[in-house]
Amino acid sequence: MSKKIVSLLAVIVLPMIMQAKTLVAYYSYTNNVERIVNTLSTQITCDVLEIEPAEKGLDYAANNYALGTQLLNAIRNNPNDASSYPAIDPVEVNMDDYDMVVIAVPLWWSQMAAPFQTFLFRYGQQMAGKNIGVIVSSASSGISGVVSDAKRLIPEGNFIEPNLWIRSSQTSNAASLISTWLSDIHYNELTSAITSVENDKDFDIILSEGILSVNGDFNNLALYNLSGHTVLETSDSPMDISGLQNGIYIARLEKGGQIKTEKMVIR
Ligand SMILES: Cc1cc2nc3c(=O)[nH]c(=O)nc-3n(C[C@H](O)[C@H](O)[C@H](O)COP(=O)(O)O)c2cc1C
Numbered sequence: 001m002s003k004k005i006v007s008l009l010a011v012i013v014l015p016m017i018m019q020a021k022t023l024v025a026y027y028s029y030t031n032n033v034e035r036i037v038n039t040l041s042t043q044i045t046c047d048v049l050e051i052e053p054a055e056k057g058l059d060y061a062a063n064n065y066a067l068g069t070q071l072l073n074a075i076r077n078n079p080n081d082a083s084s085y086p087a088i089d090p091v092e093v094n095m096d097d098y099d100m101v102v103i104a105v106p107l108w109w110s111q112m113a114a115p116f117q118t119f120l121f122r123y124g125q126q127m128a129g130k131n132i133g134v135i136v137s138s139a140s141s142g143i144s145g146v147v148s149d150a151k152r153l154i155p156e157g158n159f160i161e162p163n164l165w166i167r168s169s170q171t172s173n174a175a176s177l178i179s180t181w182l183s184d185i186h187y188n189e190l191t192s193a194i195t196s197v198e199n200d201k202d203f204d205i206i207l208s209e210g211i212l213s214v215n216g217d218f219n220n221l222a223l224y225n226l227s228g229h230t231v232l233e234t235s236d237s238p239m240d241i242s243g244l245q246n247g248i249y250i251a252r253l254e255k256g257g258q259i260k261t262e263k264m265v266i267r
Pocket of ligand 1: 168
């Protein structure tokens with residue numbers, strides 16, 4: 001009887017490690033980024049989150065983009081102060097659900113549009129160790145300033161290169177640009193194998209000071225990267241993982257006929 005339960009558990013747990021989850025978060029003022037995101041969401045499976053300024057009906061482009069410039073200057077003058085960032089509508093998102101976050105945002109004066117900076121100021125820390133894809137729409141200016149803003153606001157993100165720059169005039173051609181980009185960043189490999197795993201409350205793997213160990217006896221302990229490749233495996237001793245790159249890994253423990261998995265962020 002107990003054997004049957006054990007093998008059933010293994011069947012239930014294993015498929016969970018095959019399901020990756022991507023969040024696409026965006027802000028769009030004149031809808032170019034929104035069109036890009038709509039197109040992207042026909043090409044990948046993802047949740048989509050739109051960031052919206054709390055104050056409606058503002059004209060960021062009036063008077064030679066005066067308001068947009070003012071918002072960006074406030075951030076630039078004091079980037080570590082929450083009050084420098086324009087208010088946005090409340091956001092309901094649990095970053096733990098996602099392994100990859102694609103941010104899609106307009107360029108304003110060679111920087112990241114201000115309302116989206118507010119979102120990243122609040123949630124960027126929670127994206128540590130996740131794969132981050134960057135899509136930027138601009139009329140003509142190059143996007144390196146926006147990428148710098150993203151890296152400042154998601155300090156421990158695992159930024160996937162190249163970034164995707166779509167000029168406003170190319171918006172109607174977004175489908176082919178996005179599909180090329182997804183293949184350039186090896187999107188399927190990044191997300192196809194392992195990621196979303198429920199954390200198991202009585203899981204007895206311990207990660208401490210670069211050493212991964214198990215409470216008591218076990219049969220096998222393996223660590224996988226997000227592409228599903230085994231990066232380390234052991235049947236008896238603790239693992240020294242200090243040489244691994246920062247990122248998200250899946251630990252899989254076989255113990256007494258049971259298999260358990262847990263997502264680990266290594267920083
Ligand atoms: C406040 C503001 C400042 C902008 N600054 C620039 C700029 O410096 N260079 C540029 O090429 N485009 C600039 N743009 C144009 C936008 O980047 C471009 O239209 C983009 O496609 C807008 O995306 P959206 O339609 O999703 O809002 C600016 C737009 C606004 C509203």
